[in-house]
Amino acid sequence: MNVALVKNETASALSDSFALARGRLPGSGKVASAREAAFAAYAQAGLPHRRIEDWKYTDLRALMRDVLPLAAAPDAAELTRAAAAAKLHAIDGVRRLVLVDGVFAPQLSDLGGLEKGVSVRTLREALEAGDAALQAQLLAPDNANPMVALNSAMMTDGVVIDIADGVVLTQPLQIVHIASGHVPAAMFTRSLLRLGKNAGATLVESYIAAEGAKAYQVHDSLIIAIGNNSRLDHVRLNEDGRDAFNISSAVVSLGAHAHFNTFGMMSGAGVSRYQATIAIAGEGSKVETNGVNLLNGKQHADTTLFMDHAVPNGASREIFRAVVDDRAHSVFQGRIIVRPHAQKTDAKMMTRALLLSDEAEADNKPELEIFADDVTCGHGATTGALDESLLFYLRARGLSEKEAQALLIQAFVGEAIETIVNDGLRELAIAAARRWLEARG
Amino acid sequence: MPAVQETVDRVRQIDVDQYRYGFETLIESDKAPKGLSEDTVRFISAKKNEPAWMLEWRLEAYRRWLTMTEPQWARVNYPKIDYQDLYYYSAPKPKKTVSSLDEIDPEILKTYEKLGIPLREVEVLEGVVRPEGQRKIAVDAVFDSVSVATTFQKELKAAGVIFMPISEAIREHPDLVQKYLGTVVPTSDNYFATLNSAVFSDGSFVYVPPGVRCPMELSTYFRINERNTGQFERTLIIADKGAYVSYLEGCTAPQRDENQLHAAVVELVTHDDAEIKYSTVQNWYPGNSEGKGGIYNFVTKRGDCRGNNSKISWTQVETGSAITWKYPSCILRGDNSRGEFYSIAISNGHQQVDSGTKMIHLGKNTTSRIISKGIAAGVSQNTYRGLVTAHRKATGARNFTACDSLLIGDKCGAHTVPYVEAKNSSALFEHEATTSKISEDVLFYCVQRGLSQEEAVGLVVNGFVKDVLQQLPMEFAVEAQKLISISLEGSVG
Numbered sequence: 001m002n003v004a005l006v007k008n009e010t011a012s013a014l015s016d017s018f019a020l021a022r023g024r025l026p027g028s029g030k031v032a033s034a035r036e037a038a039f040a041a042y043a044q045a046g047l048p049h050r051r052i053e054d055w056k057y058t059d060l061r062a063l064m065r066d067v068l069p070l071a072a073a074p075d076a077a078e079l080t081r082a083a084a085a086a087k088l089h090a091i092d093g094v095r096r097l098v099l100v101d102g103v104f105a106p107q108l109s110d111l112g113g114l115e116k117g118v119s120v121r122t123l124r125e126a127l128e129a130g131d132a133a134l135q136a137q138l139l140a141p142d143n144a145n146p147m148v149a150l151n152s153a154m155m156t157d158g159v160v161i162d163i164a165d166g167v168v169l170t171q172p173l174q175i176v177h178i179a180s181g182h183v184p185a186a187m188f189t190r191s192l193l194r195l196g197k198n199a200g201a202t203l204v205e206s207y208i209a210a211e212g213a214k215a216y217q218v219h220d221s222l223i224i225a226i227g228n229n230s231r232l233d234h235v236r237l238n239e240d241g242r243d244a245f246n247i248s249s250a251v252v253s254l255g256a257h258a259h260f261n262t263f264g265m266m267s268g269a270g271v272s273r274y275q276a277t278i279a280i281a282g283e284g285s286k287v288e289t290n291g292v293n294l295l296n297g298k299q300h301a302d303t304t305l306f307m308d309h310a311v312p313n314g315a316s317r318e319i320f321r322a323v324v325d326d327r328a329h330s331v332f333q334g335r336i337i338v339r340p341h342a343q344k345t346d347a348k349m350m351t352r353a354l355l356l357s358d359e360a361e362a363d364n365k366p367e368l369e370i371f372a373d374d375v376t377c378g379h380g381a382t383t384g385a386l387d388e389s390l391l392f393y394l395r396a397r398g399l400s401e402k403e404a405q406a407l408l409i410q411a412f413v414g415e416a417i418e419t420i421v422n423d424g425l426r427e428l429a430i431a432a433a434r435r436w437l438e439a440r441g
Numbered sequence: 442m443p444a445v446q447e448t449v450d451r452v453r454q455i456d457v458d459q460y461r462y463g464f465e466t467l468i469e470s471d472k473a474p475k476g477l478s479e480d481t482v483r484f485i486s487a488k489k490n491e492p493a494w495m496l497e498w499r500l501e502a503y504r505r506w507l508t509m510t511e512p513q514w515a516r517v518n519y520p521k522i523d524y525q526d527l528y529y530y531s532a533p534k535p536k537k538t539v540s541s542l543d544e545i546d547p548e549i550l551k552t553y554e555k556l557g558i559p560l561r562e563v564e565v566l567e568g569v570v571r572p573e574g575q576r577k578i579a580v581d582a583v584f585d586s587v588s589v590a591t592t593f594q595k596e597l598k599a600a601g602v603i604f605m606p607i608s609e610a611i612r613e614h615p616d617l618v619q620k621y622l623g624t625v626v627p628t629s630d631n632y633f634a635t636l637n638s639a640v641f642s643d644g645s646f647v648y649v650p651p652g653v654r655c656p657m658e659l660s661t662y663f664r665i666n667e668r669n670t671g672q673f674e675r676t677l678i679i680a681d682k683g684a685y686v687s688y689l690e691g692c693t694a695p696q697r698d699e700n701q702l703h704a705a706v707v708e709l710v711t712h713d714d715a716e717i718k719y720s721t722v723q724n725w726y727p728g729n730s731e732g733k734g735g736i737y738n739f740v741t742k743r744g745d746c747r748g749n750n751s752k753i754s755w756t757q758v759e760t761g762s763a764i765t766w767k768y769p770s771c772i773l774r775g776d777n778s779r780g781e782f783y784s785i786a787i788s789n790g791h792q793q794v795d796s797g798t799k800m801i802h803l804g805k806n807t808t809s810r811i812i813s814k815g816i817a818a819g820v821s822q823n824t825y826r827g828l829v830t831a832h833r834k835a836t837g838a839r840n841f842t843a844c845d846s847l848l849i850g851d852k853c854g855a856h857t858v859p860y861v862e863a864k865n866s867s868a869l870f871e872h873e874a875t876t877s878k879i880s881e882d883v884l885f886y887c888v889q890r891g892l893s894q895e896e897a898v899g900l901v902v903n904g905f906v907k908d909v910l911q912q913l914p915m916e917f918a919v920e921a922q923k924l925i926s927i928s929l930e931g932s933v934g
Contacts (some may be wrong), residue, residue: 002895005581053514069887120624141744155692175899228643259807279504290450303885308771309891340852340859341851343851345684353863355863355865355866355868357832357866358866358867360866361862361863361864362862362863363860363861363862363863364859364860364862364872365855365858365859365860365861366861366872366874367856367857367858367859368846368855368856368857368874368876369854370846370848370854370855370856370876371853372848372851373848373849373851373853373878374878375877375878376875376876376877377875377876377877378874378875378876379857379872379873379874380871380872380875381859381861381871381872381873382870382872383861383863383868383869383870384868384869384870385866385867385869386909408788
């Protein structure tokens with residue numbers, strides 16, 4: 001059959017590239033054998049396709065076809081272009097940690113004057129010389145998900161951030177992923193953030209392209225461990241090139257009485273998938289997961305969230321908005337699981353999609369899996385076009401069709417954006433949404 | 442708190458084992474040899490005196506089935522079914538050709554009497570005292586693999602309605618059957634539907650001609666009696682232009698330690714301005730309190746709103762079966778057509794339910810509504826799985842979905858897996874789901890006013906499912922309400 005054929009060709013091409021890249025992948029001993037195991041797991045599954053329930057709406061065999069070879073480390077010209085891109089997308093008041101083509105770029109990063117109790121290392125260092133516990137944590141994501149397995153096999157660099165107990169950072173940290181190569185290639189990155197007890201931090205992740213970057217693939221993963229009584233605010237902005245692929249995973253765990261607030265905005269990349277697993281492992285913790293997809297052209301964006309309530313007294317809120325224009329395709333899959341004994345769980349999820357064109361598509365799959373009885377869980381999903389009567393009201397008051405639409409769209413996504421706590425970042429997201437609307441014309 | 446003897450007795454009395462319809466009818470039967478092969482298919486076809494085209498159709502399905510694998514995606518667990526260890530055909534042994542009800546084996550008649558199914562028209566016809574509003578119901582009774590009796594044939598015939606066992610319809614109305622059979626659920630649709638296409642033995646066939654409103658409710662009553670027998674019935678209902686029919690279906694089976702397979706296919710077709718209302722009260726034997734025995738209910742039900750302004754409405758009360766795997770669906774092909782799905786799924790003991798619907802919007806201005814109420818008790822798992830989709834040309838599609846789950850006890854699970862897919866900007870879909878347990882305050886209030894804990898739960902649950910019960914024809918609504926209380930017995934205390 002055709003499918004099998006494609007799989008075999010892809011798999012063998014990739015095995016070759018894994019063999020070729022092996023010399024450039026950091027870590028030996030346990031790390032190397034974990035890579036082998038991860039690669040074997042990936043090779044067996046191949047690129048996920050629509051027959052796999054989790055990937056029903058994002059068939060990477062059709063959309064991506066192939067995993068590109070590992071990107072070369074950036075040369076001077078590429079770093080210059082990356083620096084220009086970084087400057088263009090600079091956010092005021094944040095500490096920048098930059099990865100160019102999947103490699104940490106110290107010359108573009110702000111490493112001076114780190115606060116007490118904060119340490120920043122590269123993934124390369126951690127894999128080559130880190131302690132066993134750290135390496136185990138970096139290798140923890142399991143290989144059941146083929147794209148996570150591929151990332152585990154191929155990860156080349158990233159940042160490892162440790163924030164000690166009791167440290168509350170005032171300055172947000174930003175991890176910037178820049179693609180700068182003119183040759184289509186894939187970058188594999190993994191980052192880790194460990195937040196101690198009674199600590200606090202804000203983390204921003206940005207994905208951007210330098211001038212001339214073409215059809216590249218981002219394969220990223222992020223591991224976050226939040227200690228007891230700590231709070232992490234997380235904002236993710238995807239402004240990758242329109243012909244780029246971005247396959248990212250996040251694995252988050254929370255201790256007791258911790259708070260995790262995360263917001264993601266997808267407006268870039270041709271095909272993107274963000275899959276996050278958030279596990280509440282300590283009692284009394286709270287999670288807010290919010291996101292906005294702003295899509296047009298032929299973009300395809302998939303947000304897949306897995307909210308795992310393993311202990312009693314957890315609370316989670318998910319607000320998701322998608323604005324889909326032209327022939328774009330937005331996917332939201334949200335799964336909430338309440339495990340046995342996770343009593344008094346309070347979980348809510350709301351996903352709404354706005355279709356602006358007749359060829360746009362929005363697929364929503366909000367799932368509840370409840371194994372405990374004393375819980376309040378709910379989800380809602382709506383799909384529709386802009387309300388004609390609201391448009392008419394605004395038109396009657398002198399706004400043009402486009403202005404009226406823009407106003408309503410802004411209000412529609414506003415509900416999710418308003419959940420960003422950091423003022424500067426919220427303004428940034430609002431500005432990004434506005435830019436997207438203006439570009440619509 | 443020490444349990445009072447009275448309470449202990451009461452709980453024992455109403456244990457889940459107390460399946461009311463668990464008796465067995467001892468009659469001689471005529472069976473196909475055990476196992477499944479082309480010969481079994483030929484045997485069934487020959488038994489039914491089927492024309493050659495029908496046999497060919499079956500054999501094609503059988504060959505197809507051999508290449509298929511059992512679906513694994515539903516949230517149900519069961520040991521592998523040995524398809525060669527089943528009887529695919531079982532019929533009560535005929536004493537001679539039956540020409541009237543009196544000649545049917547009295548044992549069978551007794552069975553239906555015990556079940557409360559009126560097979561004798563006289564009783565109803567001469568019934569002087571008939572409560573206001575109670576209508577006549579024509580019944581087709583299917584016992585294991587064959588239809589044993591169909592009532593009110595004459596009256597229906599006068600109205601032009603064809604209501605008969607499908608095995609007869611294949612012989613008497615081959616044009617109609619050939620035109621519609623397998624057009625809604627193709628033989629290759631899924632593993633169980635394909636199996637059914639190969640070995641189905643009987644079921645009901647209904648054709649309502651243009652402009653006719655069927656003068657009475659039609660009803661089929663299914664009963665599995667034989668040991669190790671699979672029941673594979675096939676129902677085909679066609680409402681021609683402007684016609685209306687309401688159809689009810691009920692099912693029971695004796696209590697047995699082994700699991701029995703039930704794989705039915707139901708196809709509905711509505712033409713312009715026609716309407717079919719299909720109601721099910723499914724009460725197959727659910728297995729005992731340890732989860733031993735019970736029916737595996739793997740059913741494919743689908744309606745095709747082929748004409749403009751047509752309507753199909755599914756109402757189901759699912760209380761039985763060890764495993765339910767069932768997704769009554771609507772294909773909304775005609776413009777302005779409407780699909781409805783009202784469901785109450787109750788699982789207790791070790792039951793597993795994975796049920797829901799599909800609303801496929803193809804035509805313009807099509808609307809659909811889904812109301813699903815899942816109630817899980819004991820150590821059961823109850824899943825709602827539904828799909829709402831609007832295709833590119835389904836301008837103005839509308840859907841409203843509400844699925845609520847109620848959990849009774851902390852060892853059961855309730856799950857919701859909706860798929861909402863919109864490929865048209867004018868589609869307006871709304872979906873909401875909630876999961877909770879019965880409020881302690883409400884229970885306390887009821888108990889304080891003198892209700893027992895059980896009665897209080899029954900009251901709350903009946904309130905919870907009210908939206909769906911209202912959709913049932915009256916005769917069924919009363920029965921369903923009782924059934925709900927019975928299925929939940931033993932879930933508290």
